[in-house]
Amino acid sequence: MIEPMTQVAHLSDLHLLEDNHEERRGAARRRLAYISLGRAYEPRARRDRAARALAAARSSGADHLVLTGDLTEDGAPAQFTILAELLAASGWAPERVTLIPGNHDAYDGAAAWDDALSGPLGAYRTTSTLGAPVRLHGLTILPLSTSVAQHYTRSRGELQEGALAAVESAAADSRRSGAALVLAMHHPPRRNPLLPLQWIDGFRDHVALGALLGAHDHVHVLHGHTHLATDHAVRPGATPRIFATEAVVDGSSPLRLYTARHGRLRPEARVALARLSLAPA
Template structure:
């Protein structure tokens, strides 16, 4: 099976000020207050072009964006996000996008399917869950627990989880390398559990129980603005990958903003974080899992390279 280079981006958080009172009679007023109180200074939109150029330089086979492209789900934010990311979105066959909670920020934006209207060609279906093949026997299974809610917590509807089980069973014989795309992490590495707790996926235990049955997979997420690659104790067949927030200021210098480069070579997985120090790009190896996908059951296992 040929090598496959996937770039994982998340939490771009394109923002725009809005002062029209008629558009602030909902949760968006909270978002605007946060922007005025400092969020706008922390998310440096002028750097987005540099991020896109860095991704382009890698010539990825596919780009996966796991939500929060916007900040308050304004139509103008969606338009700005699409225009800024356009070089990465030239072909629906080469890019996949799923929403985050900020893309469903208000009931009106969710009811109006503003995310779908903006990024519909880069989704694998009209409703979640969906599964799309992005390379030979390599698929993305997308979930959407995001919702317009006063808190940042998500919840995966029971019907969506049941449909995901059915979808996987219908396709598993044709999939050797599975990437689950979901904005919400179901676990966080040591030191970040508290940050996830207040904006967690409320029924993460239910999703975890099912993921534990599907065999080796990558779980690409965002939501917590830290890049990571780790295997949750409850999911020994998972590599959980968070791309972080590429435009966020790194004030302490220990968590440079950027994105993940994921190379799949046969059954092997290698993950590199591309981070911006404020002066230059650096590359940090995050995970290397030789033979990771080759652990799938014999009847569907892939051949090792070479």
């Protein structure tokens, strides 16, 4: 008998931007100029890339889609509305999509993410509730936020209160059922080796989360933020369990696919640029 497998599609860092951003004035305009850091604004191009990446993820036949944060450029309400429109047009059923916030999604204020999930992204709330496991066949996804309210000159991350307990509980529960556990989060669960960068851009809870990853071989991480595709092992020489994907906003192959089987998550070969049609037309 062939054991059924669950396949997950992973996209990150869409950095969606509203068309009329040039109408911004004052602090909101300065914030956008700073955080874009030389990245061309091009709101339509960003939207097109996101639409094509979502379509490619859908046509892959994956069972579930995880978007690991920085979905918007700075968390402005109009940007979440664009995301909702793109998701609706993609044909992904909302109950098969998990969204989590990144540092960029909080620059407009601490409440921006909750407001979006209560508003335009309401259809995705059930499968995107922070700390609430999403149970699939042989795979559990735990949405986590590392997003904090901070000045736009910083991009650090930390887990919310109660998140570590939620990870422990989901790890025990998934171990009993034989499922692989995926922590969906934005920041990489590591310390930046350069102290000033750890202060500006680091993940605060790397020690505690690292201990949990070390204690549970069936726990994996999907993250964004680095805009790079990487596979990291929890221990030197071990099979990688921490996976990042290129940014949709500027990556050449931002879609990653993984298969859950026998309590483990394994990445598939990266999806080539040509298949995604992300090259300029």
